[in-house]
Amino acid sequence: MTFYTSRKLAPIALAMLLTGCAVGPDYQAPMVSIAESYLNTEAAERASNDLWWRQLNDDTLNALINDVQQQNVSLKVAAERIKMANQYQTMVASFKVPTVSVGAGYYNYQISKNDSLAGPLVSPIAIPPVTPQLPSNVTLMDNQHDGGYIGASVAWELDLFGRIDRHADAAQIRVEQAEIMTSGLNTLLTADLIHNYLQYRGAQARKALAQANIEDQRKTRQLIKKVVKSGYGSQLDYAQATAALAATEALIPQLEIAEQAHKHRIALLLNEPLTQVDIRLAQQEKLPTLNGIIPTGLPSDLLKRRPDIRVAEREMAAINEELAASIANRYPKFFLTGTPGVSASSFDDLFSRDSLGWAGAVGVNWNVFDGGRGKAAVKINEARLQSAALQYEYTVNAAIAEVDSSLFAYGRSQETQKQIDEALTATDLAVSKAKSLYKAGLIDHLSVLDAQRQQRMIQDSQLAARLQTANITIAVYKALGGDWQILPPPSEQKAMPTTNSNRTSETLVSL
Template sequence: MRSPLSLLPLLALAACTAGPDYQGPASAGAAPQRFARAGEAAIPAAPAVAPWWTALGDPLLDELERRALADSPSIAIAQAKLTQARSALRLDRANGLPNANAQLTYAHARLPGIDLGSSGDGEEEGGGDGSSSEALNFYNLGFDASWEIDLFGGHRRTMEASRASLEAAQASIADAQVSLAAEVAGAYVHLRDRQQRLALAEQSAARQREVLDLTRQRQTHGTVSALEVERQRSLAEQADAALLPLRAERDAYLNALAVLTGQAPGAVDAMLAGPGAIPLPPATVAVGDPAALLQRRPDIRAAERQLAAATARIGVAEAARFPRISFMGLIGIGGTEPDAIFDPDNLAAIAMPRLSWNLLDFGRNAARIGQAEGARDEAEARYRQAVLGALRDAEDALARYGASRQNVASATRASHSADRTLSLTRQRFGAGTASRIDLLEAERQAMGAQQTVAQATAALTADYIAIQKALGLGWN
């Protein structure tokens, strides 16, 4: 019997785990203490992760978000990938356990020139040249089992990579939720913008056609030339043409919202048919700080977990360089008669330890290690790219949001000026010092200014949505 001391080297080897231990990602640069582009509307308070869209105060938007997060194919795709990752982890865990198989075997053999003795079921047959052969029937019911010792941690590294991949898949679901929530809100805001601008554009086009009719009447009285009529006709045609892209964009956003909520185009038309106000963002926006952003964004978490998985796979490749010890066992009952499989006296058992070591592979495993190290380097670069991209997304969104606030204020002042002009023109028209055409033109100018305000408001809310997406909000 072997001394327990002689097993110590083997136990020491079994405690080894090949490959580098994951120490976390290398620093992608220290996160700044505050956002450089945060304007006066941004406050350093920590934002709520979800649901940020309720701050816009639009029940229809809330319902669309609920439907999208429940039924969108993009979420279903991410969830299916998570299911695959969970199954892969279970498979890798099972691969580290013994493997057992049951089998029932029947064999019939004819063995020329071999004397099997006077077995009960052997049949002696003579050949034309005087030789003889024996026919043999064999029945066996048995089990076999095999197990490979994880001597250098290859299986442990495989499990480590599978767990990291599972966590990356979980983070990817959250990232899909972040993107989907922002896409639904953006499509809804643009839909309301197009509906509002289309309604104003239709009124403006109607005013322009009325101006054309009045100009024709004046031509018949000889007060304007044909050139003026043609100019007004051209303006009327341009006003009608401006309606076409707005209608097409309105329908496209309706289609987008239907698909985003997991429905066929046209499914939400009735729900969103009536024009609604463009939702406005709150007066202040909680943005927190860049360090919290990097911890919160699920795409960064997914990239970090993919880096952990890639690091573990180096250990899998490293472990393949070393010897492998496995055990195989066979146990069976059988004989030359069918009922022999029920006789315990016919029990046979075999145990076979096996040591294998690929000493000469001409650099194949070194190449696999190089591939794994390259994949780790790629994952690390992708992580750094995700970090820097997240910081840039946030700064860009904050900068655009600040500019949009100023643009809305400017457009609103211009609209107020146009409204005052319209009011004065109405007074002049009532006093008989301004024509009907002058009044219609003032109305058209006021409607154009309102369209500009609607467009600027939609851009402001869209930039607010971009901030929420850049901050990694919208998942639970």
């Protein structure tokens, strides 16, 4: 009868083994429908937007970015999180292999003679004497025992339905997510440093212009004062000159506050004392100018470049594996256990053949009824997967909208910059004409100083426009994504989602 039963169960076990790998859904990369180009772009030549800040040709800025990517505390914390994620993946994957533990020890114990079960075995029992040499009282076993043992314990779950494999795959995807989020954090911190550096240089340049303008306004007020004393001027002109001077002087403290704020932020990003940052920033005071083009690429490129999109896609993949694991968890679990070892009362006999002993078992555990708990876990993961898919779609749409919005702002800032440049050209001409007329004796020096004051004001507006353009440029590059890490760690290329667009060319917006 036993032989018949085992032959009946063998095909069933074999069928379960062969179909086990089919449990749970296989992950399919999301398909998204997106436009083939951005709304606000102009054609330009091809270029790379990785390490784009090098177009500024500012050695100080390049050194700061290199150091912030190595020294920033938040990036170091993110690196530790990657290590934790890797170790968690190793821990989860370890359940796929047998767990082996070994042990050894010495034991000594005594059985109570009053024990209800073993007591009679160690208590003297009276027997009729057979010969005078034999005792009349004997015990069936000694009540004291000692000895040593060396053994091992082996346990292994046969992952027939891929439950452990799926959990291990999900943990590996979490590692990828940690790496992507670290890359995104690197981008944010690098952009933050560039922004604060440019604003610091801009505040310096505007302060220098304000100081020059203050000097001109003081000369203008002095001339007006002389004219008023001579009886050819009015107190109104003098009051207006004084007010204009005071307004310009009021700009200096504000610009100094801006200098300090941006400098402190740079020090915090670098994790360096402020004195060290002062030394770094003293090496150059010129506001750098970005020359080149912004490569926008195609909207489909965002799927591979934007960290938020990549994290959202990996979230779908991880939840898909967790869904498959929850499905596999409803199937039977098979276990193999064994405990081989040696045990003897004497150390000399410990490694003899007769001291060998073992125990082995094959088991199965199947929750045939759990009140719907297993099915509910599957439904929860299905809902999580659907939610992650919707979040992925929203993230893609939001990314494209962000790029379009930043490109539109960039275009308008370029128009503003052009108009201010034209205004500055006109004021430069006015100053030149005023100086020529003054040399010819046709106008007084007050008119020259007034033209120079207007020139300084337009120059300040030009600096402000350049800083605004710089901010928008940083926003464009952040929106486009990409790898901003100067020394990227070696890693394998990850599979990314596919789209309905097969185009590989790039559309660029000119600076």
